[in-house]
Amino acid sequence: MLAPERSAEMLEAEQMILDTVRKLVKEKVEPRAAEIDAKGEYPKDLRDLFAKNDLLGIPFPEEYGGLGSFQTYVKVVEEIAKACASSALIVAVQELGALPIMIAGSDAQKQKYLPKLATGEWMTSYALTEPTSGSDAANMRSTAVRDGDHYVLNGTKVFITNVAVADICIVFAMTDKEQGPKGASAFICHTDDPGFKLGKVEHKMGIRGSPTNEVILDNCRIPADRLIGNEGEGFQIAMKTLDKSRPGVAAQALGIAQGALDFAAKYLKDRVAFGKPLSKQQGLQWMIADMELETQAARLLLYEAARKCDEAAPDVTHWGALCKLKCGDVAMSVTTDAVQLLGGYGYMTEYPVERMMRDAKITQIYEGTQQIQRIVISRALLGK
Ligand SMILES: Cc1cc2nc3c(=O)[nH]c(=O)nc-3n(C[C@H](O)[C@H](O)[C@H](O)COP(=O)(O)OP(=O)(O)OC[C@H]3O[C@@H](n4cnc5c(N)ncnc54)[C@H](O)[C@@H]3O)c2cc1C
Structure with a gap:
């Protein structure tokens, strides 16, 4: 069954955003796309442009600085990708790395992170994949062990998009190895946390303007209140x-x-x-x-x-x-x-x-x- 139609105000807001995006893409993104690919360079200037034009938090709830619209969000990503897939990924990964907080974060976590991610003051990333678990994500080996008011994370994540330019990274790790998928938990790591290290930079066929890195969790110590939801819900x-x-x-x-x-x-x-x-x-x-x-x-x-x-x-x-x-x-x-x-x-x-x-x-x-x-x-x- 089709979902109900949106209000005239919502459609008007979407149209205004798309008009702006089309103009920005024509004037600023399209002329840069070939160069971004050839140099394999993250387009920081375009990230700033998207932030300035409020394009990074469109699917976020309004109370945290977003528009609360996935429909507008996908159209914005589509418009940017017409000219430059790497640049479109800046907007898409901001959604990907904010979703775990939107879905299961505490009120305090939402208030702390979502407004800053919506404005682009902070950038995010999402680390699920490991060397031996991609499609079979439930088979992850990274661990998170509770130590007083902290968790200590160890393991390796691979192919992590934009983590090299991110302030935070959502990391999935096992808090109970015996429980299989039910033993995984989700954490908010800061990329400057002690023990959060960037590993190998990948050289890729495409989306070359989007950095892809290994992440090494080397006794990465984070406050326990950075657990998203409960242990086992990761x-x-x-x-x-x-x-x-x-x-x-x-x-x-x-x-x-x-x-x-x-x-x-x-x-x-x-x-x-x-x-x-x-x-x-x-x-x-x-x-x-x-x-x-x-x-x-x-x-x-x-x-x-x-x-x-x-x-x-x-x-x-x-x-x-x-x-x-x-x-x-x-x-x-x-x-x-x-x-x-x-x-x-x-x-x-x-x-x-x-x-x-x-x-x-x-x-x-x-x-x-x-x-x-x-x-x-x-x-x-x-x-x-
Ligand atoms: C450029 C790039 C960026 C990425 N960014 C991120 C990121 O930001 N965060 C993150 O967590 N991950 C990221 N990934 C990881 C990506 O999600 C995984 O590479 C993907 O899920 C596949 O996992 P794999 O590479 O381990 O392949 P495998 O799981 O080893 O699969 C190999 C092949 O086997 C097939 N296959 C596997 N299982 C089955 C099955 N049960 N039935 C049929 N076929 C099967 C697969 O379809 C594939 O064709 C990125 C990957 C790339 C290449």
Whole structure:
């Protein structure tokens, strides 16, 4: 069932935000995108720009400085990703690393962290994955041991997006190894906590403007009041977070697809071969039509998933997986076709579509691979 329509005021607020974002993307993000990718550089200037324009806390509750809208949030991520997937990730990871606090944080934790994350005064990150547990996240080995008024964390996390530029990091670790998933807990670490160390920097195929690091927890000592929820609730918090963060990845994927489609369509009109524009070739018209069909279908799934997040619908897990699976696959196929439509030029870094194709791939991998999304989807129909 579709969620109820939003009020005229909410739609008007969303329109104003999207108008601003489109302008910022055209003037500030698009001209920087190729350079960010080539240099593999985190765009601090764009982070500041997003913060200044209140784009970092859109899905946060209004009382903590947000707009309280997942629907507006996914559209903002989509708009930025049309030009630069790495920059879109700045907004998406701010949501990812704030969600555990929004979902299960105490009032004191919400008051301490969410307003600062909404304004961008502080940046956040999310550390679930370990060297031997990615898809099988419940098999994590990091530990957190209570020591008086503190916890002491040990272990290694891998592939952590933007932790190198973050002030805090949500870390998942086992407080009771005997309990399996029920023994995991979630903690708010500060990246300057004693024993919180950055390890290896990863060199990547795409999203090269987003730093990815190993995190080493070396007797990392944090106050006990940084536990989120209760001991043993960590795995549940991690999964509830992914329900609402997967639409953000889907939005990134959709934006990449739309950016590549727009570029390829324009190129076909301009490029002449066999005495006429390529756009007059029926075989290519059909390719473009299929790319449009898939992109629009993906968009409908995503927007419905975001509506369900706003309504706190009981099936957000299912819809989060549906939209992430569809948008990720569409991003990969549309960008691959866009490279094909540009021929040799599509393969060159002078044009953006090869970057978009490289950036698209990650949306099929992180926050649960496409295989894991299928497991989640089939569970809703068939049970575990
Ligand atoms: C650039 C990048 C950024 C990332 N950022 C973060 C981050 O900020 N925070 C964080 O915690 N993690 C992050 N990750 C980790 C990411 O979520 C994991 O890489 C992903 O979940 C897959 O885990 P894995 O790499 O261990 O692959 P594996 O789990 O080893 O999977 C390998 C392959 O086997 C398949 N597979 C595994 N299990 C099954 C199964 N049961 N059935 C069918 N197929 C299966 C997978 O789909 C995949 O194709 C990031 C990863 C990358 C590459």
